[in-house]
Amino acid sequence: MGRVKIIINENGEIDIEAIAGFEGKSCQEVIDFLVSQMPAGFEFETLETIRHGNFAQEVPVPKQKYVQEN
Amino acid sequence: MSTTQKIKNRQGLKVAPEQRELFAACVRDLVGNAGKVEVSDSSSKGLAIKSRHYVAEGSKYADIRVRLTGASADIGIYYEEDGSVSIAWDSYVVGQSKALKEKLEGRSDRNTFEANLNASFVARTFEQTALENGMISHGIQRMTNEGGKNGRFEIELDTGFGGGLFDKKEKQTLGTSLGGGL
Numbered sequence: 457m458g459r460v461k462i463i464i465n466e467n468g469e470i471d472i473e474a475i476a477g478f479e480g481k482s483c484q485e486v487i488d489f490l491v492s493q494m495p496a497g498f499e500f501e502t503l504e505t506i507r508h509g510n511f512a513q514e515v516p517v518p519k520q521k522y523v524q525e526n
Numbered sequence: 527m528s529t530t531q532k533i534k535n536r537q538g539l540k541v542a543p544e545q546r547e548l549f550a551a552c553v554r555d556l557v558g559n560a561g562k563v564e565v566s567d568s569s570s571k572g573l574a575i576k577s578r579h580y581v582a583e584g585s586k587y588a589d590i591r592v593r594l595t596g597a598s599a600d601i602g603i604y605y606e607e608d609g610s611v612s613i614a615w616d617s618y619v620v621g622q623s624k625a626l627k628e629k630l631e632g633r634s635d636r637n638t639f640e641a642n643l644n645a646s647f648v649a650r651t652f653e654q655t656a657l658e659n660g661m662i663s664h665g666i667q668r669m670t671n672e673g674g675k676n677g678r679f680e681i682e683l684d685t686g687f688g689g690g691l692f693d694k695k696e697k698q699t700l701g702t703s704l705g706g707g708l
Contacts (some may be wrong), residue, residue, distance in 0.1 A: 458685045464648045465671070465678040466641040468537055475682070486685045493655050497540050497609065 459487055530575075531582035531621060532604050536637065540609035546589075549611070551679045552646040553590055553603065554640070555666075560625030561594035575602040577616050585614045594623040601639075613640060623680035631670055631677060642668075642677065649679040656664045 458477040464470050474483035491498075541549045550565045557563050566572045572587025588602030602614035612639045615636040626634040630642060646666070653663045654678045662684040 458687050460683050462649065462652050462683070463678055463680045464645040464652075464680075466638070466645055466676050468641075468644060468648070470648070482687060486687045490652070490659070490661075490683075490685075491540060494651060495542060495545060495655070496655060497542055498651065515651055 458483060460487065460490075528579040529582050529699055530577035530579045530585065530599070530602075530614050530616050532588075532602060532614040532656065535611045535640060535644070536604070537641065539610055539611055539647065541605060542609055543605075543688075545651070548650050549647055550590055552643055552650055553592065556558070556629075557592055557594070557626075558596075558629060559625040560623060561592055561597070561630055564591045566590065571577065572601055572604075573602075575600040575611065575614060577614075578619060588614065594620055596626050597623060608701050617637075631675075635708070638676075644688055645679050649681050653681055653683075656685070661685050663683075 460483065461473045461475050463473070472487050474487075478486070485493050509525065550563070556685070560601060562606050564573055566587075566589045572589055573591040574586060575581060575588050575591055585602060588600070589605050590603035591600075592601040592603070594601070597619050598626045598689055599616040599619035600614075601620055604614070606610040608678055613636065620636075623634045626639070630638050646668070649666045653666060656663055664682040665683070668677055668679050668680045
């Protein structure tokens with residue numbers, strides 16, 4: 457069973473990590489699916505640069521990452 | 527004389543009407559044992575907040591009222607018509623909360639409270655969305671970052687997927703005939 461960890465810091469930056477149980481790009485598909493199911497008002501950039509669209513942060517582009525670990 | 531008045535969430539967070547219950551749960555979680563959280567009935571005009579100062583018109587009744595332990599003033603949280611969230615915060619009184627400082631790496635200022643509330647709400651929304659889609663949550667935890675100056679919210683989800691199950695295309699199979707015709 458694929459497990460993901462989602463980390464949200466105080467600046468609104470979001471990291472999503474695949475931590476177990478995924479094969480190939482299946483993690484990407486799952487995260488894509490999850491993000492697509494979020495309520496209206498939540499908008500995200502591309503999968504690799506996921507961020508919470510409700511945050512109108514006036515700060516430099518935050519650290520955003522997407523990693524898949526075996 | 528100073529005035530206590532609501533100020534819009536500086537990070538631009540918006541909360542839809544159907545997400546208000548979830549947002550209130552985030553406030554309760556964040557405050558925890560550091561104080562008392564009351565949520566207004568949506569049909570009422572709100573909960574009157576108390577301050578050392580004059581409370582501005584339009585800020586007198588909050589949708590969520592927080593009284594931190596030992597404080598003599600309230601934090602007022604308000605839903606605006608456009609979905610944004612405002613907070614009225616008497617920093618002199620509220621900012622002295624020892625209990626809140628213990629939860630937030632020694633900080634008890636408005637910005638820290640707001641930033642943590644926002645992050646908590648995003649985490650909870652991820653969790654709720656996952657649960658609605660058959661995933662399993664191992665809960666949300668607030669962790670202190672390395673260096674001990676601020677924190678983050680973490681959530682682990684068992685997604686139930688892992689082997690490309692979103693790809694519903696059937697596999698191509700070879701037929702038994704190798705062709706050749708008549």
